[in-house]
């Protein structure tokens with residue numbers, strides 16, 4: 001067994017929790033008091049001293065991988081394999097907390113460049129070894145837990161060494177980035193040139209460029225900067241059939257269907273994305289965020305629609321429903337405290353970024369529109385509070401799991417005309433499945449001229465079998481989404497968790513196209529088997 005030098009690895013999240021352990025903490029008093037009124041609280045620590053299953057990959061195959069990428073980049077260390085077991089959904093955390101490491105990879109392989117990745121895929125295809133591309137490990141729909149039945153073993157292909165700014169074209173405003181760069185690393189490299197990407201999902205601190213592309217991620221500034229797939233100009237991928245380079249010639253073209261779309265959202269099932277070329281923009285001169293209050297979720301949603309359809313999009317635009325406004329998730333330290341109801345109604349956060357002149361002009365136009373539509377300005381304080389707490393909610397989830405409260409999120413997207421029906425149906429499904437006292441919170445954070453996403457946060461008593469309780473509730477929510485004619489996911493991707501609900505959305509012919517692409521690019525089916533494709 002080879003020990004890895006841990007300083008070669010990026011800082012890692014603990015397997016049973018989210019984020020940086022230094023930022024984790026017990027439940028704030030206000031939250032504990034409030035939650036204790038609704039749910040029974042009981043100390044529920046994660047299992048300690050969990051044994052990681054012994055690696056199943058035959059020694060000659062391990063030696064073969066070592067010959068490909070070098071001795072020290074093939075890791076069998078238990079802690080490293082445990083950290084790459086599944087992602088960070090609540091079911092993933094519950095399984096880790098219960099000591100279930102059944103999906104642990106046999107070996108972690110760390111390629112240095114595209115050619116290394118290609119060589120690993122060639123080897124894995126020849127020897128029927130599953131390859132699971134691993135970026136930040138923040139997946140929430142089972143995309144890191146493929147089927148292993150019938151294969152010689154499972155390699156977690158950790159892209160953490162591929163973390164460079166590969167090329168920059170400031171004239172065209174494009175940058176080519178390594179797939180293993182985490183959000184802050186990519187922004188720091190671009191900032192050296194006065195540039196930025198502008199992709200800030202809640203998982204920003206740990207998720208990677210390759211992961212963003214592979215899942216068609218969407219960030220908190222999507223109103224102004226667009227979703228990640230819309231930022232991608234081109235990409236390079238290694239597949240078992242060889243190299244694929246897409247979008248390298250032009251920003252757009254009429255050269256047949258746009259094959260970039262085949263890899264955006266392909267979740268490692270068609271190939272390993274080894275470079276992503278994105279459009280970049282100048283760093284903003286100013287950033288301003290503020291709060292607006294709306295009498296109801298419907299009134300706030302109508303105002304968002306008016307902005308989107310009137311070409312008046314700020315950089316950040318999000319709206320909490322009445323429950324989420326009352327709980328004020330952006331400020332866990334203030335939950336249950338004075339003023340936590342946020343003045344009632346529904347809180348909208350509006351953010352502006354750009355040049356001083358552009359921000360002033362956009363802010364004046366948006367302010368006039370929101371005032372006309374009946375909104376009440378709350379000033380900069382709620383906006384600043386949201387910015388300060390925007391990455392904190394996942395830590396709160398862990399603290400709640402520690403006291404036996406089940407917390408999870410899910411998201412969907414539909415057209416404006418279907419928004420109310422979808423909202424009511426998902427809420428009813430979750431409350432019906434989880435029973436009395438269940439708290440269902442919702443916000444809109446991704447807005448289009450034609451529709452919006454709905455992002456739900458659910459809190460319920462964990463009970464004796466929290467995992468089973470959640471899986472039942474999630475299935476009910478998925479059924480409600482499909483029955484409402486909405487999409488099964490706006491940005492979390494399909495993974496294994498949503499696979500069973502994809503066919504009604506894309507149809508049998510659509511599934512056949514996905515299967516045909518998979519057969520062509522990955523004939524032995526070694527890439528993430530069971531992920532994405534029904």
Ligand SMILES: Cc1cc2nc3c(=O)[nH]c(=O)nc-3n(C[C@H](O)[C@H](O)[C@H](O)COP(=O)(O)OP(=O)(O)OC[C@H]3O[C@@H](n4cnc5c(N)ncnc54)[C@H](O)[C@@H]3O)c2cc1C
Pocket residue numbers: 018087088089132133134135136137138139140142143144159179200201202203206207208209210211212213214215216217218219220266267268269271272273274394491492493528531
């Ligand atoms: C607390 C929390 C908050 C989140 N907030 C958001 C949010 O605001 N917006 C959002 O869009 N998502 C969010 N997510 C989901 C998740 O962060 C995204 O799906 C993210 O894009 C995954 O990136 P990653 O690098 O962690 O990928 P991973 O988790 O490592 O992998 C995700 C999938 O992509 C595949 N993959 C990874 N890298 C590559 C590659 N280079 N080539 C091919 N396939 C690859 C993997 O095999 C897997 O199937 C959140 C998740 C958590 C836990």
